[in-house]
């Protein structure tokens with residue numbers, strides 16, 4: 513979560529409040545507003561309901577012994593996470609039917625942490641599109657009823673063909689919940705077709721089936737589904753599976769991002785730069801075009817660190833990278849390491865050299881520490897037949913070396 517979110521907490525137990533306060537301390541973007549009674553919460557909501565993002569609500573309060581606090585929060589349309597000291601199946605079903613987000617038992621650290629995970633997901637869920645491909649209208653409605661309180665955007669398809677059409681028209685759909693037995697294209701076939709072109713990181717798939725055969729779940733997963741639920745399932749089973757598969761996808765995306773991008777500057781890291789650079793070289797070889805490769809190195813960077821501190825050095829690298837990206841939005845850029853950067857571009861050496869000189873002027877305006885000297889860099893360019901990336905980088909590096917020897921703050925090219 514990036515912006516600050518107010519969470520209404522209606523709870524009277526000092527012990528639970530202590531635990532929640534402790535957990536909120538680790539959540540810089542969640543601001544709790546505590547109310548110890550239904551009356552207090554009522555006044556708070558009357559005055560400023562629109563300021564709240566969600567509510568965590570105790571089921572039993574001295575002035576609301578029978579879940580009246582839940583009804584209050586639901587009347588204001590706030591996503592409601594219920595805390596309860598005891599488990600009661602009938603009560604749980606009633607609450608989920610009312611449309612609360614979830615029912616969390618006050619039993620362990622883990623269950624409180626789960627409530628916080630729910631709060632985090634509520635924020636991101638509003639951006640998550642789920643397509644439900646299921647021929648039974650009752651099941652589609654049930655799934656919608658269970659998932660909407662979690663703020664997911666739900667889209668319906670009543671068979672495989674319609675699901676395919678919707679996925680084609682809306683490539684930003686995040687998840688497909690798909691029944692196995694549908695008229696026309698079955699769930700299995702649909703998953704098989706989709707997995708030929710869509711990776712797990714692009715579309716998460718949750719299979720459903722009423723079949724009692726144990727092997728079905730394995731078959732669904734082998735076709736490329738990420739998880740499986742046997743019908744009939746209870747609401748929490750569905751919300752937990754949906755949440756876990758999305759969390760897994762997000763983790764995978766974060767890992768991929770960390771493996772590709774340099775954490776400080778957000779530019780491609782060395783490995784990603786080489787991988788993409790090699791592809792560009794192969795393309796240029798096939799089409800018979802020359803390519804330019806540039807090597808850039810910040811000038812006297814050690815002095816910046818030594819005189820203004822490492823944080824100032826980091827700020828300088830970030831400021832430089834932003835200007836670099838803005839100056840060459842279409843070129844392949846990378847941070848090769850330390851204060852060394854590289855670029856692959858189809859531009860000729862001379863226009864590239866002029867663009868780098870313009871970037872050098874812009875770098876003089878980058879503010880990175882009070883009283884620090886203007887940022888400067890040296891660069892070397894080599895333009896030629898794309899034999900291989902490594903040797904062109906080496907030739908560009910030789911030009912960079914000459915630029916440094918020539919007094920820094922300049923671009924040499926060949």
Ligand SMILES: Nc1nc2c(ncn2[C@@H]2O[C@H](COP(=O)(O)OP(=O)(O)OP(=O)(O)O)[C@@H](O)[C@H]2O)c(=O)[nH]1
Nearest residue numbers: 809810811812813814815817822823825826850851
């Ligand atoms: N703050 C910060 N400094 C870094 C980072 N990576 C490398 N450096 C520093 O960059 C400096 C590079 O110094 P040198 O290789 O001596 O080069 P220079 O001072 O720029 O000198 P010339 O290249 O000859 O102009 C070293 O002090 C490194 O510690 C980083 O991520 N953050």
